[in-house]
Amino acid sequence: MSFRSTTTLLSRATRIKSKLQSSLEATVLELDDVSYQHAGHAAMKESSENETHFNLKIVSDKFEGQSLVKRHRMVYDLLSDELQSGLHALSIVAKTPKEITPDAK
């Protein structure tokens, strides 16, 4: 379970961020590589890839009026290339700016 840094020229994290940022005009975009937490799990045992699991927090106006499933689909659609090239899982928190104001839950 050693932590593998993501120092490749253009990391997956960088690509993910730029894709989401440009299409969804995110006001908050936090992406954590948590691949190390999954390095030993069943599906990953024989995989040498890193950058497979991320936690994503994204806030965008474009989520307004969309169900959670729709929001997740919007993210997945933008990342379909990544999902086909070794990205295994994203934990997604997708909110609208209104939903993250202190009063709203």
Next chain:
Amino acid sequence: MATILFKGIAARSLTARLTSSCYYGMRYSTKVSNDPDTHDDFKPASKLENSGTSLSDIVEQDVKDNPVMLYMKGVPDFPQCGFSSLAVKVLKQYDVPLSARNILEDPELKNAVKAFSHWPTFPQVFIKGEFIGGSDIVLNMHQTGELKEKLKDIVPKQ
């Protein structure tokens, strides 16, 4: 061997086929490398070609027959991924029958489920035939009370 299915699943639909012939023998040796997209060469030979039932039919039948249907990595009593584990934990808060298939055991089924729901990751939860989402969504619906609402008319498990 029965662990491929969890309580309540319609055993007739897949158990027999999935555990047939060469696949049966290979299950343990290939369990790990079976996974994703990287080991297509080692996929078990198709076991459905002659059965007249396609995998997408099976998925369709699954979600129709099982009020709460879960496609996951591992089995409910032994999930093999944190997200699958989370989905199971949430759903077990409710007194409803839970049916599940282990997609690590069959890459073809995995692809069929992905194609069926147009959703790229696992776990995937279906309630009363409706695609609900993955673990983040199920957890969120649990927290907001939506999940309770969705599950309320499902007959409790025996």
